[in-house]
Amino acid sequence: EVYTDYFVDEEDFDKNHFRYKKLNIPEGVEEQPLAVPPVLKPDKETETDVWFTIESIEGESQILPGEKTKTWGYNAPLLGQTMVVEEGKRVHVTLKNSLPELTTYHWHGMEVPGPITDGGCHAPVYPGEEKQIEFTVNQPAALTWLHAHPCPSTAAQVWMGLAMGVVITDKNEAKLPIPKQYGVDEFPVIFQDRTYHEHNQLDYRADYDAMGVFGETPLINGTVRPYVDVTTQKVRLLFLGGSNRREWRLHFDDDLVMTQIAGDDSFLQHPVKMTKILVTPGERLQVVVDFGQYHDGDIVNLYTDDFKLIEFRIHKFMADNSVFPDTLFTPEIPEVDPSLPVRKVTMDAHNMMNGKQFAMQRIDMKQRVGQAEYWDVTNTNSKEHGMLHPFHIHGTHFLVVSRNGEKPFPNEIGVYKDTIPVRPGETVRLLVQFPLEGVFMYHCHIIEHEDAGMMAQIEVFDPDHPKTYKLMDMATL
Ligand code: C2O
Ligand code: CU
Ligand code: CU
The missing domain is CATH 2.60.40.420 (Cupredoxins -  blue copper proteins)
Incomplete structure (x- = not known):
């Protein structure tokens, strides 16, 4: 499919x-x-x-x-x-x-x-x-x-x-038959956008927008108008949503199929084939693209909406008929104690989380180290005026259980994630387990939202070894 x-x-x-x-x-x-x-x-x-x-x-x-x-x-x-x-x-x-x-x-x-x-x-x-x-x-x-x-x-x-x-x-990756020659058939692809002012300089203050800052020029790994020389039939692309606010709606010429093999923090259990991929701020997705239908001299472009981002220049390559195994990775799915309440996290208007703005010295929630819990993360924005907020947790990965009670997106199943788009009016249920102690932030990854307060902190504790943390204050920075 x-x-x-x-x-x-x-x-x-x-x-x-x-x-x-x-x-x-x-x-x-x-x-x-x-x-x-x-x-x-x-x-x-x-x-x-x-x-x-x-x-x-x-x-x-x-x-x-x-x-x-x-x-x-x-x-x-x-x-x-x-x-x-x-x-x-x-x-x-x-x-x-x-x-x-x-x-x-x-x-x-x-x-x-x-x-x-x-x-x-x-x-x-x-x-x-x-x-x-x-x-x-x-x-x-x-x-x-x-x-x-x-x-x-x-x-x-x-x-x-x-x-x-x-x-x-x-070791698992080492065994998988996927491209892994960095810079030859495997490329990091960091998507960003910036606006250049006089003398080609950045001016963040001039561009500031509390709703999130867009840049006008797309940059891939810092390159404007990049091309890639393709010398192998299959190429692995490591997408990273590195922009402050902009989403990337990727697709290739000829609706060339991208086989997603990995998400934020692991391979996918089963590869997923797609012709369109959305990358929101903070997310990572790895895909393999098969250029087998093209020939020396052909050009295949990658776009966001109708805007060309990367030109892939096809050169001679050797036939590569390798096939992926159907299973790339086996996620561990921890058990949730059914007596535990479901945590509620909301991303609200005015850059708030659970109705509050971030405070560096406030612990908003506590969770026991190693204990698996459900988090219901809701974007309380209205459908008419709201926007999508990519929700991120520090210090761990999570599994996506459901979206508004329905199945998650196909490329969110069987993969470890740490950043997930939540649409206006939507509740995404996550299965969250922290492996290590500490105070960790969770927030919207539209970076201006985070800076303006759509962020909170959780203390992950071991009841047998309580710790105290010295939390800084904005003023003491
Ligand atoms: Cu990229 Cu607090 O996160
Ligand atoms: Cu946001
Ligand atoms: Cu983080």
């Missing part, structure tokens, strides 16, 4: 809402090869441990013709390098801040303790300083990501470029 819709009704698309900005390509930009972030080299590695340094820096990037743009990045002037870590390894990271302001290093999708290692707003690294963290990778292969998360300037820092991919590999 091939699915041919976005699963979300057109009326809920971001383009039908407040102050939507259409995409355009500034004049004079030529097509250029897609930037592929280099793989981050460890400082040191042993059988069991690996050490990295991640430095936030200011830099300049040639994004448009003419003047360079001032940008920020991790060990790179813009975005960063791709960090690759193996399941089971102990990872030691030196977090260095060479920016003129404080920042934090949030591991979105990684199951690490909160609130310090997790890198949300309680873990600032001040300018000129560094901090050491360490954690063990104990989760399946996935594309997770690192981004800045200081409250309330996450959006502004991500806008400058502080986001990079963190790829987890494992």
Whole structure:
């Protein structure tokens, strides 16, 4: 079966809402090869441990013709390098801040303790300083990501470029017959949008909109008008919804089928074939595209709506008749004690969650470590005036149980997720279990909504070993 819709009704698309900005390509930009972030080299590695340094820096990037743009990045002037870590390894990271302001290093999708290692707003690294963290990778292969998360300037820092991919590999992935030559037949695809002002500079304040900031120029891995040389029949694309507000409604020429193999935090139990894919802020989806019907010299484009994003230039390739196994991954589905109440989380108008705005020193909920619970996450916006909110939880993954009591979307079944679009008036039931203790944030991943308060905190506790946390205050940052 091939699915041919976005699963979300057109009326809920971001383009039908407040102050939507259409995409355009500034004049004079030529097509250029897609930037592929280099793989981050460890400082040191042993059988069991690996050490990295991640430095936030200011830099300049040639994004448009003419003047360079001032940008920020991790060990790179813009975005960063791709960090690759193996399941089971102990990872030691030196977090260095060479920016003129404080920042934090949030591991979105990684199951690490909160609130310090997790890198949300309680873990600032001040300018000129560094901090050491360490954690063990104990989760399946996935594309997770690192981004800045200081409250309330996450959006502004991500806008400058502080986001990079963190790829987890494992034994299961190593065995799967899927493309895995990074930069050859496997490409990270970070979707973002930015507006460039005078002298080709960003101006987040000028573009600010509390409903969420759209940029006018699409950037893929920081490249405007990218092309990819295709030299193998099958290509694996690791999509990352990296924009502050914009959704990406992807589809190829000829309605070429994309076989989704992975979601946020794991492979899919069974691959799902689709001609259209929606990527909302914070989400990751991996697809394999088979260019077998094309020939040397052909061009196949990837679009969002009717706007061309990436040109795939087909070259000679060898026939590849490999077939996916029907089962890629076996999710663990924890049991929920039926006597437990279902948690209710609402994303409300005026950037509130459960009727309140975020407060750094307030714990909004508590859940026992290792205990599986249902969360009913409701978008209380009205169908007429509301918008879709992508809901995200730190420090764990979840399973999608139902949408308004019905089946989840086909590509949400049998996969670990940490970010999920919730439509106006919709309730999504999640099965949530935290593997580690700490204080963790959960929020809408439209970053302006989060910064403005559509965020809350949960304390994950072990009743036998109670802990107290020193939570920062906005004022003490
Ligand atoms: Cu990407 Cu608080 O998250
Ligand atoms: Cu996160
Ligand atoms: Cu939102």
